[in-house]
Amino acid sequence: MGSNLALRTLLTSTRRFPASRGPPRAVLRLASRPLSVSARCMAPYYAWEPEGPSLKTEIPGPKSKEAIAKLDKVFDTRSLNMVTDYQKSSGNYIADPDGNVLLDVYAQIASIPIGYNNPALLKAARGEDIINGIINRPALGNFPPHDWADVLESGILRVAPKGLNQVFTAMAGSDANETAYKAAFMWRRQQERGGPNVEFTEEELASSMNNSLPGASNLSILSFRTGFHGRLFGSLSTTRSKPIHKLDIPAFDWPxxxxxxxxxxxxEHAEENAAAEKAALDEVEHLILNYHIPPAAVIVEPIQSEGGDNHASPAFFRGLRALTKKHGVLLIVDEVQTGVGATGKFWAHEHWDLPEPPDMVTFSKKAQTAGYYFGNPELRPNKPYRQFNTWMGDPARALLFRAIINEIERLDLVRNTARVGDYLFGRLEKLAARYPGEFENLRGRGMGTFIAFDNPRRDEFLRRAKKFGINIGGSGQSAVRLRPMLIFQEHHADILIEALEKVVTTWDK
Amino acid sequence: MGSNLALRTLLTSTRRFPASRGPPRAVLRLASRPLSVSARCMAPYYAWEPEGPSLKTEIPGPKSKEAIAKLDKVFDTRSLNMVTDYQKSSGNYIADPDGNVLLDVYAQIASIPIGYNNPALLKAARGEDIINGIINRPALGNFPPHDWADVLESGILRVAPKGLNQVFTAMAGSDANETAYKAAFMWRRQQERGGPNVEFTEEELASSMNNSLPGASNLSILSFRTGFHGRLFGSLSTTRSKPIHKLDIPAFDWPxxxxxxxxxxxxEHAEENAAAEKAALDEVEHLILNYHIPPAAVIVEPIQSEGGDNHASPAFFRGLRALTKKHGVLLIVDEVQTGVGATGKFWAHEHWDLPEPPDMVTFSKKAQTAGYYFGNPELRPNKPYRQFNTWMGDPARALLFRAIINEIERLDLVRNTARVGDYLFGRLEKLAARYPGEFENLRGRGMGTFIAFDNPRRDEFLRRAKKFGINIGGSGQSAVRLRPMLIFQEHHADILIEALEKVVTTWDK
Structure with a gap:
């Protein structure tokens, strides 16, 4: 494989600790010291990370192929991208069983926050709190741990978006969004009914059991074309990414x-873009006023992520907040993919400078737990057990998020991501200028490392990137999306840029 | 509190190890030795478990009240049952921060399999495999761990129901059921379309994006009145337990x-009961043939659990299997609450002696992970990414289930539950005879410890049980449901029976 030869010139040794045991204790201690500002900018966050990718075989190599054949008998492997050896993966680098090590700017579909085998998380996971959460999983709504308020306040709620001070915890992005929808429907019907003290009618009680009106409300959630909010029945009804996500699944008639x-x-397109945003807002208002099943809430991603990395301006989102407020419709911001630092702010909607917060903000992925934040006490339903399920989240993962937050703060990783993102964007701009047609519609300036571009041979682009030591993902029809971890630094950006250039200069080799 | 005084006579010391550290290593080693058959019947499984409940304050006591007041500011506490100190809970006993220790026959809504702070699970959670799963959470569909086939085969699939050899993993009961529904819809439409190789039409592709036909199918899931299958939008549409679970939430028009x-x-009611079962089967067949939105699947619980512990005979379920087979409708058995040993079989549907397995079996709760089992390869959709999400389950919890399975096998806990269940049922029968009207419709004979009875003052019954050292739950309108863990033994049954007798002999005290 000629491309491997080319690659090896930029690779260095892959010094690494015995993977099953993680970094030695001395390194763990070192890692917990605060770093000086200069060290932050210069040194790698994790000294034991490999210095670059390292390829030993084609991907999948023989051991991976064997694992795939075995797995396919019991588990669908057709969406498999790369068999992974998580014991050997480290920091920004993902390893496979054939000894290949790739710089990972996809990060488990944007869900690894601070690196594989992060020593601070290793320490946390070895701690008695998380272990206790693993072996004694509570039904949180009925039997919360005595220190659950502390766990929330020192973790999930410490990073709550401005103006939102409560949380309903969940398991993943889909149920975070769906429980937020349920809160919206209950809130809206409570308004229509005349407040929290108005009792349900006998007709409502009886008809709800038949899935019919008036007990089961005739309300909707308004979402955006090319948006993605999950794949269960309610969330999938708001997801508009691709037919393959939706075909054959019954869906609600929502706008x-x-x-x-x-x-x-x-x-170069300021005027047209402003007009497109105004037209979109007009359409939202029209649907709020006229759709035959009225929306209780609008849900929107700060950047449409699965749908192709589609951005809109802060002015658009301020307009959306104003519009929803004006018509008494809730605004749910889906930060499942954009949240937790990747855009150079902890929450992407902080870029908007909203005069009033969103009504709910949903989160998951890099948080390693999930849920929705809210502030308005009326979003707690008027009776217990209306918003409830057995586990209602997972304290072990809430504790892990706290450890992630601590590490983000200790290393100032949101600021790191903003700075490295600017550096990376600058280098990509130069690449785009040098190779016309290969890095089209470069987007994400000022949005940390949440950067994307279009390539006309996108799927082949993604596949070939592995030959140059890069694990990278796509979104939408033609976007290559960058989703590095928060510990991605300038030297990783250099490795990435060099490899991307090789991808587009060796198409036919 | 007079009742506390009465209780103290049956209580013993609460010898226990320092909770934060769990049992000493020597005990861990002891626990991993296989026990002789006689020891199994005689000795407690966990020697460090308290010998009985122990009450120090009313519940909630002062420390619990303080915790509730603090928690309520950020987290809805209106469904709170008991603040729990999970560090101090042990085996069958749940502890609170005020020093109260109760025999727990509710077990986190039937989801703790083998005791709080179980030493085998503690050992597993301290192991590098689980820790690695915690800190390096994979996107399983894209980047499965290299040993994922082994983890499945030595765990989840080792206990797969007979005839089902594949699994789609999920996070909890609701999404396990919903992904099973999606599999059913895709399978049915594939049949209608003419097989897996027939491509989607342009009209299907386009209309699916608008949530409309023919792309979004017009099919349903048939469920049973008083059934419970979860609380997200698809699962809630099949849940028919109580209005409070369903009010104000849009639902599909499903039968x-x-x-x-x-x-x-x-x-005493053999003939009437057989007639009721025949009528129910006739109604199912009528709905399959005539409901205006045709069912792709029927979902049923082996015992309707949230809905009030409603049983049906093996003959009924064999009839349901025959009926669904005859009409080409899939049968999904929801074993979220009944699975993993509590009925004296590993899966409750083993009691039915089915000539052909169900098409899918869903699981969660005591498994501590979730998903659906299936056997027919056609239940894998015809293309990748149709059944997919970011995490698709949780390897750390799959490893925990494996450790649970190992412990169930080592201690022969399914057989234990069958035997103790028979003993407990016998004692409850005597109680029911002695106190007419207090233990009505005693049910669950031969179904392990999955036992219930009705009490006319049920909610008060549950509350008062705490005064006698018992944490116990209800289901449906008037049922008291017993959901002990699989390590519940005869001496625990004796403590329970003595306390239940006190509940009904001291109503007015």
């Missing part, structure tokens, strides 16, 4: 508005 | 059949 399709570079 | 309401004692 969708056009998401503004911005043209790049933004500065 | 429901009557679940046979058996009369007790069964031997």
């Amino acid at each position: 969708q508005a056009t998401f503004p399709a911005l043209k790049y570079p933004l500065e | 429901q059949a009557t679940f046979p309401a058996l009369k007790y004692p069964l031997e």
